[in-house]
Amino acid sequence: MLSFWNSLGSWGSPQQAPLLASTTPIQDFSSLAIVNRIDRWPYYQKDPAAYRAFMSDYYYFMVEGFPEPLGYVHISTVEAFPWPSFWKIDHENRFLNMSEGSTRIDRTKAMDTTLRQAFEGEDAVIRRTLYNEYLPVRSNSGEYMLDMDLAGVDLFGIVTAGVMLTAYVRTPQGPKYWVQRRSAFKPTFPNMLDTTVGSNLASGERPIDKVVLRALEEASIPEAYTRANIVACGTLTYQMVETNDGRPGSQSHTQYVYEMELAPNVIPKPSSLNNEVQKFELMGLDEVLQSLIAGEFKPNIGLTWVAYLVRHGMVNAENEPALSEICARLHRKLDFFVA
Structure with missing residues (x-):
């Protein structure tokens, strides 16, 4: 499923190698089940x-x-x-x-x-x-x-936006991903797994500036390194039917999604600038997928990972019959109207 990765320098810009698409379903993992778990707001056009x-x-x-x-x-x-x-x-x-x-x-x-x-x-x-x-x-x-x-x-169910960064490192076994475990003191989803770094976009903030800042504040990754190596990967949008504390509600959100390859000596570490991160764990793709199945990730991060799998051809038309529906629901049109 994954290609062999070329060697890279000790600090300079890593050279990306493409991931190879697979025609075999990912064992025990259903992208549609992850989407159904999160994107639960009904569609007016359907019924x-x-x-x-x-x-x-x-x-x-x-x-x-x-x-x-x-x-x-x-x-x-x-x-x-x-x-x-x-x-x-x-x-x-x-x-x-x-x-x-x-x-x-x-x-x-x-x-x-x-x-x-x-x-x-x-x-x-x-x-x-x-x-x-x-x-x-x-x-x-x-x-x-x-x-x-x-x-x-x-x-209040307004449309919000945020940034999500997935950082990885090459190994002889393929890429491994730096996964954040949220602090036990976070008011929302404490102790759960998350992307490498992420944040909401506050008023007046640009996505690229916010993700660079959060990489420094959450993972101690220097701003210059992030700006030199980060890759913008578009957006995904979804609408949830509950609030962050499990109450019935509406959450409409746009994620600005980024990826970044890290050199082996660039290791994310919780920063003294905030106390929102408990630790970072280096996980293989199988470990990530099993953690998603088990519900160990913050709920909306499931969609971030499904989008990653689609983007790299690991979920495709040959191994996922529901690909068209999955892609459409990763890019829901967010608008409000009186029904």
Whole structure:
């Protein structure tokens, strides 16, 4: 399945060799099962009636004066939040309408007030800590509506974006992958396996700059090395039906995906710049796949690995009958509408 890799220098840019496609299914591994586990939001086009029935449990997050939703909020969140007076809630049509603020800054302040009251107030039902890290909220047409603290984005169901880097090293047995084990102190998915490094994209950040920064902050990989060797591999998009803490919700996400070959002497190490990484483990592909099957990876990282397998021809039309469906669902169109 994997090609033999040429030797490389002690520090310079590694030379990539192509991976060989296989016509044999990967034993005991189903890419479609991984996709089904994560991309569970129904498709309107497939069954409009079933989609409307599913959406009966969701409210449309709106901003007054704008016709299209910015996200989907589950009814359990609507019922749990102590909504400030500037929210107009239309229970019949399930519209959750922010009526405060005519500018992005004003709307951001209103959302801050909402989240702080919901998470930290005396009547708070959902207890969370604000990150003070803001993600942009945009309309379908790309209009920049407001910024929202990371702690609330999965509850409001907005479209978010992030970067994911898969780093590997050549060995005589083929490539091996540097896999991060998340810190036991992470508020989401502690102790689970992850990509080498990854992060959400905050407001105003460029994907390449963020992945370079996170490679330094999480894995102690020098910025100059990353910029010289990183390879951009496109995007994948998906929509989940639960929040990071397992509540019913909506998570629509775009991953900017990167790969980077590391020289043998470039070894990822948890950085003193943050405490988000427990350790890095060097794993062969079989170990990665078995860990995916066992559910040891952070859930959405399953799609990152399926995209990797497709990209390198290890999952292809000859060994995966559902390839067309898999590829389509790795690139779901993320838009919001009233059904």
